[in-house]
Amino acid sequence: KPFRRILLTGAAGGLGKQLRERIGAWADVVRLSDRANLGEARAGEEVVHCDLADRDGMLALLEGVDAVLHFGGISVEDRWDPILQANIIGLKNLYEAAHKAGVKRIVFASSNHAIGFHPTTVHLDADSPTRPDGYYGLSKVFGEQMSRYYWDRFGIETVCIRIGSVMEVPKTHRILRTYMHPDDLVELLRCSLVTPRVGHTIVYGMSDNDANWWDNSKAGHLGFRPKHSSREHEHLFPFAGYPADDDEPSKYQGGPFVIQGPMYE
Numbered sequence: 001k002p003f004r005r006i007l008l009t010g011a012a013g014g015l016g017k018q019l020r021e022r023i024g025a026w027a028d029v030v031r032l033s034d035r036a037n038l039g040e041a042r043a044g045e046e047v048v049h050c051d052l053a054d055r056d057g058m059l060a061l062l063e064g065v066d067a068v069l070h071f072g073g074i075s076v077e078d079r080w081d082p083i084l085q086a087n088i089i090g091l092k093n094l095y096e097a098a099h100k101a102g103v104k105r106i107v108f109a110s111s112n113h114a115i116g117f118h119p120t121t122v123h124l125d126a127d128s129p130t131r132p133d134g135y136y137g138l139s140k141v142f143g144e145q146m147s148r149y150y151w152d153r154f155g156i157e158t159v160c161i162r163i164g165s166v167m168e169v170p171k172t173h174r175i176l177r178t179y180m181h182p183d184d185l186v187e188l189l190r191c192s193l194v195t196p197r198v199g200h201t202i203v204y205g206m207s208d209n210d211a212n213w214w215d216n217s218k219a220g221h222l223g224f225r226p227k228h229s230s231r232e233h234e235h236l237f238p239f240a241g242y243p244a245d246d247d248e249p250s251k252y253q254g255g256p257f258v259i260q261g262p263m264y265e
């Protein structure tokens with residue numbers, strides 16, 4: 001197996017539960033963490049409950065870990081305080097603890113909401129400016145910058161995946177562009193862990209969608225070849241044009257997050 005021990009944070013979440021079933025082959029031990037209940041550890045697993053905002057807990061959590069899949073945190077727009085605790089203080093705790101523990105690589109579940117205020121008429125690549133669409137998107141930009149700093153300063157490598165929308169079948173017309181099949185997420189995580197040198201890489205987490213806003217050519221070194229595509233599901237939205245304005249009246253890539261707007265205290 002490529003690793004002795006990998007850590008999956010957010011293991012009780014929607015994606016974490018699916019990943020728990022599928023990443024066992026990558027390490028002798030998968031350490032699972034969340035603040036929510038994870039049940040009993042199974043063969044090849046360790047379970048450590050920890051809040052990302054708990055600095056001492058995070059220092060202990062990272063001990064003995066070779067690589068991290070960081071999926072824990074607030075995953076949608078929310079009030080500032082929970083985002084501050086989980087996604088800002090949590091990221092600082094994660095990187096500080098990773099540095100102390102000698103962790104070599106982190107894969108960070110960033111989000112398309114780091115760039116959500118770009119209009120639907122433009123194409124983006126890894127060097128396009130961030131345009132967060134809320135506190136949540138801002139926190140993902142912070143995470144991306146935190147990881148860039150730790151690469152520049154300490155040589156900890158990170159792949160930041162600006163995940164689109166992970167699901168089996170696209171639910172809206174917008175998601176034809178942001179769609180990522182769960183198999184493709186698993187494959188991108190595998191590539192992110194085993195590619196010999198990744199430095200600080202930004203990659204968009206999407207399947208091989210014909211309709212798309214994002215260009216992954218600057219992440220070619222990952223060798224990621226998605227197997228699925230939203231083209232298989234385009235027939236579900238026959239009357240929708242481009243840019244998406246039929247089922248979701250958004251001019252922006254962040255779609256419903258832009259429409260919803262901020263959540264105040």
Ligand code: NAI
Nearest residue numbers: 010012013014015035051052072073075086109163165166
């Ligand atoms: P989720 O909300 O289902 O899971 C997040 C997990 O993090 C939960 O189990 C929650 O208990 C845990 N968590 C939250 N705050 C915490 C804290 N302070 N301390 C410890 N644990 C905490 O989210 P989902 O959908 O599984 O997403 C996972 C990651 O992927 C998130 O970082 C999200 O931003 C990112 N992502 C997911 C997308 C998707 O399509 N599901 C799209 C874009 C990004």
Ligand code: 15L
Nearest residue numbers: 075076111112113164165178
């Ligand atoms: C995200 O960042 C969320 O975590 C996920 O729940 C979806 O809403 C996704 O973006 C999306 O933009 O569809």
